[in-house]
Amino acid sequence: MGFSVARSLDSHLNNIMVRRTRRLPASSTNEPTRITRPSSFSTTHTFRSVGFKHSQKQNHKPIQTTVFASKQDLIDFHDRKSPNEVREEIKRCYELINRLGRGVVYLGSSRMGPGHSHYVQAQELSKEISNLLDCTSWSGAGPGLMDAVTQGALQAGKPVGGFKIGKEAGEWTASNYHPYLPSENYLTCRFFSARKHGLVDVVVRNNPLDKTAVVALPGGIGTLDEVFEIMALIQLERIGSELPVPFILMNYDSFYSKLLDFLDVCEEWGTVSKGEVSSLWKVCNSNSEALTYLAEFYGISSSDKSNNLTKLHSTHESSST
Template sequence: MSQPTEQPRRFPDAREDVARWDRTPETPQTLSPSYRLAFNDADFLTREELRPVRLQLELLKPEMTLAERGIDSTVVMFGSARIPDPADTGPARPASGLAHWYEEARTFARLCTKKAISTGNRDYVVCTGGGPGIMEAGSRGAWEEGGVSVSLNIVLPHEQSPNLYGTPELSFNFHYFAIRKMHFLMRARAIVAFPGGFGTLDELFEVLTLVQTGRMKRLPILLFGGDFWHEVIDWQALVRAGTVAPDDLGLITHVANAAEAWKVVESWPAS
């Protein structure tokens, strides 16, 4: 079957108009902010009233890019930015007692990526928050295996650069936490959480709430490090208090290592 021929454009491409605007002679009128093309005016786009537009743009940009790259599903890796590479002997090692989880995350990412490569990097693609610690370990494992990974970074008051292992073409930066968390889940076929702090807990309980309430289809939700999680969260206390049902705890699977986690992810029935 022949492919449909592309129809000629009836109207100028927006980029063509930007180029024309750049060549406009400078006059008092053309130098006025009011004369700038609205979609090419950063001062206008960052106004408080334009928040709904910015929210939509943050939803669309990663979604369109991932769709164009043919990425159908991801394995999302949450965990602390403060867990260091065990090989790092520098002075700043805030969560050094948890450093072994860096290597476990790296190994797990390699297992995911090996499968992803067999699908043409369409399924089981590693997705992290793009920062240091466990996020770096996930990106690094994918990179070492020769695959790709998705990085969803966010602008923070303190400087945070993306780790150097994420696939550049799949590295995104967000202003809104809510849109970032939405992108974590839109393609997720599994969620794994390593020990972490407030951010990891926020991300974990977001997905637990969505699955528990039926707003999201059930998927593997794996917690690495049983001792950590049982100390941080008294799951049975929630059941005893009646605030969650006993069956709700079945949404979570505790795993001890990368191989065990991968076995759960790989054997999960396709939805």
Template sequence: MEVLAAIGTGHGTISRKRQLFLLPPAMRFQFNPSISINPSPQFQSLLQLQLSTNQTLTVVPALGGGGIDNETERSSPLEVKKEIQRCYQLVHRLGRGALYLGSSRVQPVHPHYLLALELSREVAKMLDCTTWTGAGPGLMDAVTRGALQAKKPVGGFKIGKEAGEWTSSNFHPYLPPDTYFTCRFFSARKHGLVDAIVRNDPSERTAIVALPGGIGTADEIFEILALIQLERIGSKFPVPFVLLNYDGYYTKLLEFIEVCEHWGTVATGEVASLWTVCNSNFEALEYLAEFYGICESKRNYDIGKYVNQGTGSYI
């Protein structure tokens, strides 16, 4: 967000005292610093004024409700701490469950969107747990819709900007506002996503499901893998990690890991021991069912037909 600097009290003629305000998105204009302003106390809470080098007072739109992307706030670790606390509170209220990582760019007509919707619906029903996502578009939206079809709780941690699009509002188009939180800081968001899958009781059923994605998804995948590898995930009990290799999407990534093993930067079989690679929803559901000892009678998956076993594509 663009923020220029200005000097002003916000209570009368501009003086040498600095004062911060916030501006609603619909109101953006410029002032000459020599003028007098007298905003009400309510309006003061809606404006942000700072001093620019050309002595022009610029009032810019800012995101509300925890979505202000302000570089000045990044200088305070307390702001990050507050967000982490709010993320933990949301997880505590909605309950831990299945976390989905995936692209925000995939359109609803794409086969992987339909597969993600199908998988999240069946996992939510089978594990009877909360579904967690980044509460954004693309595959995150597919997962959210699938869990809602299963009539199970959904929670999410939004971020002010998703890949490929600016988020002009902190509000989700259809989720209740008390089921998600918009983070300013990626670090806080990651804390929340990780806490959502921690298992401190053997009765808890959580999982990490990595769907096809880009840089952001890869970042989250490897950060969580590192936490598991170093035993810093904060979970007393193992958490299943599923990598969905729809249509061979992650084949090149798996080959890269083999290269790492060849050069000795990764121990042979080390990564394979941290996750399970599945090529279809059926494989993923069966793996999770085995992991949590779900009996055969409850494995009635409502999933589509596939070209053949081992592929994620619909006929």
């Protein structure tokens, strides 16, 4: 028996109905069997069929069956039609970085709002780091602690950029737009892969004058995903191979202590080398500890801090007038 199967490369096609004809005598015509489109289907596509040959029994002709597949009208976003779409979005991420400048990327929970103590600490930390390193602050441009670091950097009068995703946990789940950042300062990504490219590229140092950092604030699954991915990139020398990039884990109120205990267990089992994890990041329990570490990392003297503080006051005075 021979048959033909319609083939689609679209991963979202479903509810395909297939009906195959019985074997017909040799005198019968070789007409394709068609599938009736269900009423729930809105758009129909016919795809090139691919033939598979099997042994035929005597006095029977191969019967061809054609499958017609349709998309349900349930998906309100554009489908990924080719890798070029991802590539173009990554390109837009890089263009945004080139325009606003590299700096510090903050990873953190989108669920800890202004009433949370970690929100207050993160906002203050972002303001102080922006002043210390005189750089752009980057985040996922979402709510929670990402909003806190955005607010802190704006209070310092420094540039802010972001790579938003269409849907965030927390309060901004229904909008692709930031409530107060200028649209030219952030990009709403369709693809997580493009967003991650952006979040990583903002901390890659091209010359010794670049001052960048990764700051991991308390967070959940999404934050941990980003934390361990960046840690792996540093471990494999995909980031900081020529010019090191400081990676700070903010352990507010011992938030990450149990995670650190687990990583110690990994050392005991031999899944990571002894001292390997501690060499990849700096665990800080307070903002002052993080600021001291960054100042030492970049060799920023007290006079440099004073100059940056003077610039900060000047910016505030000019904006108030």
